[in-house]
Amino acid sequence: MAVLRIARMGHPVLKKAAQPVADATAPEIQRLIADMRETLPEAGGIGLAAPQVFVSRRVVVLDVPDDRYESEGDASPEASLPGVLINPVLTPMSEERAVAYEACLSVPGLTGPVPRFTRIGWTALDARGRPISGEAQGFAARVLQHECDHLDGILYPMRMTDVAELGFTEEVRRSLSHAEPETEDA
Ligand code: NI
Numbered sequence: 001m002a003v004l005r006i007a008r009m010g011h012p013v014l015k016k017a018a019q020p021v022a023d024a025t026a027p028e029i030q031r032l033i034a035d036m037r038e039t040l041p042e043a044g045g046i047g048l049a050a051p052q053v054f055v056s057r058r059v060v061v062l063d064v065p066d067d068r069y070e071s072e073g074d075a076s077p078e079a080s081l082p083g084v085l086i087n088p089v090l091t092p093m094s095e096e097r098a099v100a101y102e103a104c105l106s107v108p109g110l111t112g113p114v115p116r117f118t119r120i121g122w123t124a125l126d127a128r129g130r131p132i133s134g135e136a137q138g139f140a141a142r143v144l145q146h147e148c149d150h151l152d153g154i155l156y157p158m159r160m161t162d163v164a165e166l167g168f169t170e171e172v173r174r175s176l177s178h179a180e181p182e183t184e185d186a
Contacts, residue, residue, distance in 0.1 A: 004039045004053040009107045009155055011054075018049075018056045018151045024086045024129030029059070033084055033127055036061040045105045047143050047186035049150030052106050060085045060124075060147040068139050081140050082132055085124035090148050093119040093135065100139075102146055102156045103169065105185040112166040114159045116142045146186045 007013050021029055032055055040048045040063050050059040062081050069079050097115040104110075120141045123133040136144055146156060157166055167175075 001034045001038045003042045004035050006039070006043055006105050007052055007054050009104075009157075013051050013054050013056055014106055014150070014155060015153045016051075016056060017153050018051050018058045020058050021086050021125070024125050024127065029057070029086075030127075032057065032059060033061065037083070043105050043185070045185040047147045048105065049147045051150050051153075058087045058151045060088055060151070062143065062147065064140060064143055079136070079140060081134070081136060081144065082124070082126060084127040085122070085132075085147075086126070086129070088122055088124035088144070088148055088151070090144060091121045092117040093121055098138075098142075099161075100142060101172070102142070103185045104146070104156055106150075107155060107157065108185075109168055109170075110157075110166060111169045111172050112157060112160050112163075114142075114146075114156050115161060116145045116159075120144060143186055 032050060036048050036050065036053060039053060040061055046062065046064050048061045050057045061084055063083065064081055096118045098118045099113045099115045101111050102114045118141060119135065119137045121135050122144055123131065126132045149159065157163060160166060
């Protein structure tokens with residue numbers, strides 16, 4: 001296993017749609033997953049998509065802390081997201097969106113408010129290539145949308161309704177007396 005370098009905004013790999021994985025059990029995919037799982041905690045993030053490590057394939061690795069589900073009011077085991085999603089597909093379950101601050105390992109130091117669907121259904125393959133599916137809401141739904149956007153060449157600033165709200169996390173924290181922005185990197 002290896003800790004991988006993270007691509008930053010401006011690199012072309014982050015702008016293009018990633019290729020689907022044909023065989024999840026292929027050695028290069030298994031190595032990619034292992035390396036991404038090692039890289040994620042090292043980078044201090046909660047989610048990582050393969051294009052962020054310069055690999056244009058539809059693979060996402062997640063490590064969302066349990067207390068984030070609890071803070072959203074859904075701590076049931078079904079609410080937990082899998083650690084690995086291959087070829088994920090998201091389907092909004094309602095038109096309702098919520099705005100919250102996001103941050104990204106590929107856009108270091110910055111944060112901004114992003115509208116996201118509050119409830120989504122998801123399907124994917126697990127690390128062994130078996131079909132998995134579930135529903136996510138709140139923070140978990142947000143993380144999934146952020147990561148899956150990476151697979152389509154979209155970074156969160158492109159989802160902001162007002163790019164004037166993009167700022168350095170330190171400055172935004174200072175200016176927001178009423179609420180701390182959610183700034184876990186994903
Ligand atoms: Ni990101």
